[in-house]
Amino acid sequence: MKVAYIAHPVGGNIFANIEAILQIAKQINFSEPETVPHSPYITDVLYLDDSDPDQRNRGMKNNFALFHKGFIDEVRLYGPRISAGMKAEVELALQLGIPVVPMTPETKVEFNRIYI
Numbered sequence: 001m002k003v004a005y006i007a008h009p010v011g012g013n014i015f016a017n018i019e020a021i022l023q024i025a026k027q028i029n030f031s032e033p034e035t036v037p038h039s040p041y042i043t044d045v046l047y048l049d050d051s052d053p054d055q056r057n058r059g060m061k062n063n064f065a066l067f068h069k070g071f072i073d074e075v076r077l078y079g080p081r082i083s084a085g086m087k088a089e090v091e092l093a094l095q096l097g098i099p100v101v102p103m104t105p106e107t108k109v110e111f112n113r114i115y116i
Helices: 014-031 041-047 053-068 084-096 105-115
Strands: 002-007 035-038 074-077 100-102
Touching (some): 002 014, 002 084, 014 035, 014 041, 041 053, 074 105, 084 100, 084 105
Parallel strands (some): 002 035, 002 074, 074 100
């Protein structure tokens, strides 16, 4: 099975964004039997303060550990834009040779503008 990391903006309306991420994970579970949707940062967002740079950095460090351990097979970009956190995830994925797949029209345009 393939592990697909769900990259999605979280800041702003955190709970609405979490709900969107959960819906994406649900859709993947029901439509892609060989794909495990993964969004580990949801846990961190619930107990770390994203507006505190130290706590935000800790959350990013937690996510990046999974990339470095080889746990992530693919990064999928969702949402209306590529946030700063998503950019960091994309750049790490590209450095590690992990495929990055824009999943929305907005992320596709932005990804192609920045990385292609």
